[in-house]
Amino acid sequence: MPELPEVELVKRSLERTVEEKGIGAISFSDYIYKGHEIGRRTIIKENLESFKKKVDGAYIKKIGRRGKYLYFIMEKDGGVFHLISHLGMSGAFFVADSIEQIKDLNYRRHWQVSIPLSDGQSLVYSDIRRFGEMSTVDRMIDFPPFKRMALEYTHPDSLAEFIEKIKDPGRSNKAIKALIMDSTVIPGVGNIYASEALFMSGISPVRKAGNISVERLTKLHQAIVEVFELSLSRGGSTISDYRGISGERGSMQDRFKVYQKKVCPSCEAPLKTKTIAGRNTFYCTNCQR
Numbered sequence: 001m002p003e004l005p006e007v008e009l010v011k012r013s014l015e016r017t018v019e020e021k022g023i024g025a026i027s028f029s030d031y032i033y034k035g036h037e038i039g040r041r042t043i044i045k046e047n048l049e050s051f052k053k054k055v056d057g058a059y060i061k062k063i064g065r066r067g068k069y070l071y072f073i074m075e076k077d078g079g080v081f082h083l084i085s086h087l088g089m090s091g092a093f094f095v096a097d098s099i100e101q102i103k104d105l106n107y108r109r110h111w112q113v114s115i116p117l118s119d120g121q122s123l124v125y126s127d128i129r130r131f132g133e134m135s136t137v138d139r140m141i142d143f144p145p146f147k148r149m150a151l152e153y154t155h156p157d158s159l160a161e162f163i164e165k166i167k168d169p170g171r172s173n174k175a176i177k178a179l180i181m182d183s184t185v186i187p188g189v190g191n192i193y194a195s196e197a198l199f200m201s202g203i204s205p206v207r208k209a210g211n212i213s214v215e216r217l218t219k220l221h222q223a224i225v226e227v228f229e230l231s232l233s234r235g236g237s238t239i240s241d242y243r244g245i246s247g248e249r250g251s252m253q254d255r256f257k258v259y260q261k262k263v264c265p266s267c268e269a270p271l272k273t274k275t276i277a278g279r280n281t282f283y284c285t286n287c288q289r
């Protein structure tokens with residue numbers, strides 16, 4: 001599943017390729033039409049016709065990212081609205097001359113939304129497992145997940161908010177790993193970077209949040225920043241499903257210390273795996289306390 005660095009990299013590429021371009025008439029895949037016919041709202045989380053009516057003919061003013069969401073600031077008929085997108089488990093955007101130009105067969109077959117651009121290219125959203133989402137809102141604050149989302153890790157007050165949220169007495173019994181994957185504590189940390197940042201800061205993922213000192217939480221926040229920045233510099237992680245907009249793969253997976261590893265890189269003891277917050281967690285019981 002793409003986490004913050006992967007979504008940020010998609011944002012940066014889309015800035016270069018689709019910002020300040022107009023949009024023609026959108027097409028949807030048969031998967032989307034069929035899903036909507038049976039009331040499942042596949043990918044497009046609102047009425048298909050009204051979504052299309054709203055987006056067709058709009059102008060992409062700006063692209064941004066909040067947590068693991070991408071947003072497109074759109075202009076149309078003198079007004080502004082926002083198209084918000086989540087890549088789900090396996091979503092990817094491609095900018096290509098046509099759907100047939102998408103190199104990876106699986107993504108080509110599973111194109112879901114095709115948006116013709118004013119420069120003759122198309123912005124294509126592909127999603128093999130179809131857990132991705134797109135919806136429109138007039139104002140960003142109208143989108144429910146943004147209402148409670150914590151500050152971005154780059155914000156100067158992110159560390160203070162991170163500590164305050166973790167030290168909240170209502171959360172003191174929760175495993176620290178579950179909290180750092182909660183976007184109301186810090187946005188954008190998924191299963192991979194949670195395991196990596198906890199290892200880097202020497203904190204056991206199962207430790208109860210209330211028992212961790214402010215000093216160690218500060219280290220943990222620093223480790224999250226560090227692992228995000230390293231991943232951004234390595235083009236993100238390509239485990240199975242993440243692709244850049246031209247189909248490129250990242251190499252952060254070559255730098256993982258514990259995620260999907262068997263042996264601790266520090267003490268060489270076998271790593272432990274355990275399901276926490278529904279996801280497989282990798283950690284060292286010697287090095288992480």
Ligand SMILES: [Zn+2]
Nearest residue numbers: 264267284287
């Ligand atoms: Zn170790």
